[in-house]
Amino acid sequence: MPQYALLILPAFNRVYGESSVRLTLGELAVFGDRALESQVSGIGEAVIGGLPYVTFETGAPLPAGDVALLSNLSSAYALFGVEGELLRPLTMAPLDRLSSDLITIQKYAGKTNEHFTKLLLNVTVLASERRLDERLSVFDPLCGRGTTLNQALMYGYDAYGVDVDSKDFEAYTGFLKMWLRNKRFKHTAETVPVRRERALVGRRLNVSFAGSKEAYKAGDTQQVAVVNADTLRAREFFRPRSFDVVVTDAPYGVQHGSKGGGGLSRSPLELLAKAVPGWAELLRPGGALGISWNTYGGSREELGAILGSAGLEVAELPGFEHWVDQAIVRDILVARKP
Ligand SMILES: C[S@@+](CC[C@H](N)C(=O)[O-])C[C@H]1O[C@@H](n2cnc3c(N)ncnc32)[C@H](O)[C@@H]1O
Incomplete structure (x- = not known):
């Protein structure tokens, strides 16, 4: 053999x-x-x-x-x-189509490790009915400064995100625009206010880019959209069944407070319980949702129940639980949308 x-x-x-x-x-x-x-x-x-x-x-x-x-x-x-x-x-032939500094340049407290982010994206796509080498649409509803979004772009996918933190939104906007300019990629980038019934509910970054002028002209572009708002409103910003996969690293309840529902949630699982039904609506049938979370904030069974009540089917995967630091033992749960 x-x-x-x-x-x-x-x-x-x-x-x-x-x-x-x-x-x-x-x-x-x-x-x-x-x-x-x-x-x-x-x-x-x-x-x-x-x-x-x-x-x-x-x-x-x-x-x-x-x-x-x-x-x-x-x-x-x-x-x-x-x-x-x-x-x-053996000659490696990864999907990577952009230079790796897209993923490595940004360094900040609270960044989800990029190798782990890639692992989570990989297993979520593989648990879905999509293939890794398809042109997919990825949503990170707690996207921070865009580690998941950047990994998705690296694979040639379109990337969408929401984060409530204005500093994260501004840092990612500034970074992505600078990176596209430095690489001389043909692109458009705009930040627009998002209003509901005339009230301002957030800001939205819309980016469209291509590696060459020809590709840009031919409409062969990758899309990025990030909304600076509460993820509990995610359904207001994107149409149902927009995404092939939802991939997110939930707040650990340590470094970041989970900002769902007004004040600080006691446990990140409270935020997930409120947010997951909306995220599930944004998934296409056959898509999958992958979450990493701090097991000190809630058990696999509790999170599984949250995903199950949103109509998702938890996938049986091998053990991915691992120690991050004294306050965090992280695990992954992936569920499919039938
Ligand atoms: C573990 S961090 C994700 C970090 C991200 N993967 C990165 O590498 O930059 C969790 C994120 O959830 C965001 N967050 C917490 N509660 C939120 C809410 N209710 N709505 C939107 N974002 C929220 C925090 O601002 C934080 O950026």
């Missing part, structure tokens, strides 16, 4: 420490179950030349399409075919 070894990105080990291999095992299992043509078996870990690898077998040699898909694993640094004691490098 052909054997393969995946070298884990060094940053992944730094961020997740001991959890990094386990998270990769889980993500690889989801790719194997939901995306790859090949039958993946024997997923395990190995130390080769003193470095941690995730190893696996397939029934037949990996076709190029599977190598391309695996190139998008959030932890993938390099992929090798194992030949006796030697490793033969």
Whole structure:
């Protein structure tokens, strides 16, 4: 049986420490179950030349399409075919279509780690009925300064977000405009007031861009829209069934207060209980919603019940629970819209 070894990105080990291999095992299992043509078996870990690898077998040699898909694993640094004691490098072909500084330049307290964000986006798309290499529409209803949005753009998707924090909204607006200018991408960007019955309820950034003038002229553009408002109003800003996936990192109840329903919610789950029904309406049938949350703020069962009562079906996924810091043990829950 052909054997393969995946070298884990060094940053992944730094961020997740001991959890990094386990998270990769889980993500690889989801790719194997939901995306790859090949039958993946024997997923395990190995130390080769003193470095941690995730190893696996397939029934037949990996076709190029599977190598391309695996190139998008959030932890993938390099992929090798194992030949006796030697490793033969396979040519990675990730979906990435923009330069990686889109995701790495912004640094701020409260940023969701970009590798973790990619993992959450990957498993959510794979749990949906969509393919990773389709042109998807992604919504992050608690988008902060846009880590999910940027990862979505990186994959060639359209990206939509809501965040109540004005500083985050302004920082992301400023960053994205500057990045597009520096890259000399043909684009339009406007910030407009959002009114309901004449009252101002928020601001909206609308961006449309393309990597080349020709693509821009041909209408082959990527869209970004971010609304600075309470996510409980998300349904007022986007039409029902607008998005293929909803992907979000919920407030941890530590660094960010959850600002739902007036004052500070006691638990981020209170915000989710109020917000998820609206987010679910924005999903297209066959789409999926993936949330990461701090398990100290509520259990998997509680969050599962919230998703279930919004008409979503919780997907069985391998364990992605991992330690972030003393106050945060983070986990992922993904649910499909029938
Ligand atoms: C864990 S952070 C997400 C960070 C984001 N993924 C990033 O990397 O920038 C949670 C976000 O939820 C936002 N938030 C909390 N309550 C909200 C509400 N009711 N409506 C909209 N946004 C809210 C906070 O402002 C914060 O940006």
